[in-house]
Amino acid sequence: MMTQHINLQLGWPSPSLFPASQLLDGASSVLQSEKKTAAALIYGPGCGYEPLRERIAAWLSTSYSTTTPISPERISVSNGASANLGNILSKFTEPGYTRRIWMVEPSYFLACPIFTDAGFEGRLRGVPEDEEGLDIAFLHDALRKVETEGGHPEVPQAKTASARYPKLYKHVIYAVPTFANPSGKTMSLRRREELVRLAREFDALVVTDDVYDVLRWPEGEDGDASKMPPIPPRIVDVDRVLDGGVKDEWGNAVSNGSFSKIIAPGVRTGWSEATPSFALAMSTLGATKSGGCPSHLSATFVEEMLSSGQLEAHIRDTLIPTYRSRYNTLFKAIDEHLVPLGFQVSIGNPYEYHPAGATNGHSQSAAAVAGGYFTYLTIPSDVALGAEDLAAKALDKYNLRFAHGAMMTVEGDAGSVERAGKGYGRGIRLCWAWHTDEEIVEGIRRLAALVKEVKRV
Ligand SMILES: Cc1ncc(COP(=O)(O)O)c(C=O)c1O
DSSP: OOSSOEESSOOOOOGGGOOHHHHHHHHHHHHTOHHHHHHHSSOOOTTOOHHHHHHHHHHHHHHTTOSSOOOGGGEEEESOHHHHHHHHHHHHOOTTTOOEEEEEESOOGGGHHHHIIIIITTOEEEEEOOTTSSOHHHHHHHHHHHHHHOOOOOOOHHHHHSSSOSOOOSEEEEEOOSSOTTTOOOOOHHHHHHHHHHHHHHTEEEEEEOOSTTOEEESSTTOOGGGOOOOOOOHHHHHHHGGGSOSSSSOSEEEEEESTTTTOGGGOOEEEEOOHHHHHHHTTSHHHHHHOSSSOHHHHHHHHHHHTTHHHHHIIIIIHHHHHHHHHHHHHHIIIIIGGGTOEEOOOSOOEEOOTTOOTTOOEEOTTEEESSEEEEEOOTTOOSOHHHHHHHHHHHHOEEOEEGGGGSOTTOHHHHHHHHHTGGGEEEEESSSSOHHHHHHHHHHHHHHHHHHHHO
16 A cells, blocks of 8 residues: 555645735734724624625626626625535525526536535436537426426415515526536537526526636646636626626526635635625525624635735736646646556537637637646546446555546436446546645556556456
């Protein structure tokens, strides 16, 4: 057994990357000011610390190059994307009314229990990912089928009128459109638009975890960062402008953002962006009304990091160069040790960027952009073991951990399990964020040694 444990499953930033001193600066600035302390140590406003809402709105407006600025009224401060998904479900869904939860598969498996906690056990359904990010025809057919089944309760009148449910959606569609967890794929603009239209047609809420978008760099060692196209618009950006804008005051998309991957998971601060009515409704959750915004003190420290420019500097000068180096190291090791053994890497179609004013046919390929945390490999067809068994052997004999396709099925959906058996179940997910370059190479060497050994048997 190798002594050092290598964990390529863990989707966490390594502690060496935590911006502790910048957070300390932020904390000092808040706690040494009587005025800021008074605002920081009291219950937070329902939609969150006002200066942070303003900073996030301004930062998102520049990060996503939106045509019109994002207003702070669209932002609601959260205690991270995970908890906020539960909060969104509490406010805008009702198991007696909302019919299905649709999840892109292979799925971010840790989202499944959040849906079942909200009462949707047995009603989660997978939607296969394709090279453009989501099989829209599959989703359309499946939605239509559920709708024609009939027997669905209408929204009880009392509920539509009550503050508890200002709006209920019939369906929820969950996706990670940019640098997806687990596949690493980025959804095309065409699919994003199709998804918004579908959501409007079927009264669905598209919830996206947009937690990796800004962690991006040019593909290759010498790629020029200044030549990268802008970050793809989130589904919420598309909903804001497509076909004349949102269908009603609630819209059909909410973006779940987080500081977990760009500051540190322990700060438990994030935000959601949706229409102003949607954001305001988030502040009426019972627990928020009683306890104030779910993330408050650390939100004030985060605000200091944003306003001082330290957050952007940290992303630009520490996170991106480190992840870029680890990514390049990982892919070099994959090319050297795994591709010759028959491993396949699928990153989907490159995102096509349409510069403003360009007509059809004048798009630019954004193949040159890489980012996020993960990549997904398919194990060689001549390996008799499935990915799950391979992962168990890797842990047992090589002290190496990685995530495997069977983990990525949609909980309780037999169709998703069946599709895993035919395809994505033979995949493994590798993360480059936790380990150093040297450890990543060591992990890939161990994986190659294991596969060689298994092939010989
Ligand atoms: C897609 C996705 N959503 C949410 C999270 C967790 O977000 P948070 O730490 O803000 O709860 C992760 C972290 O791995 C993730 O990959």
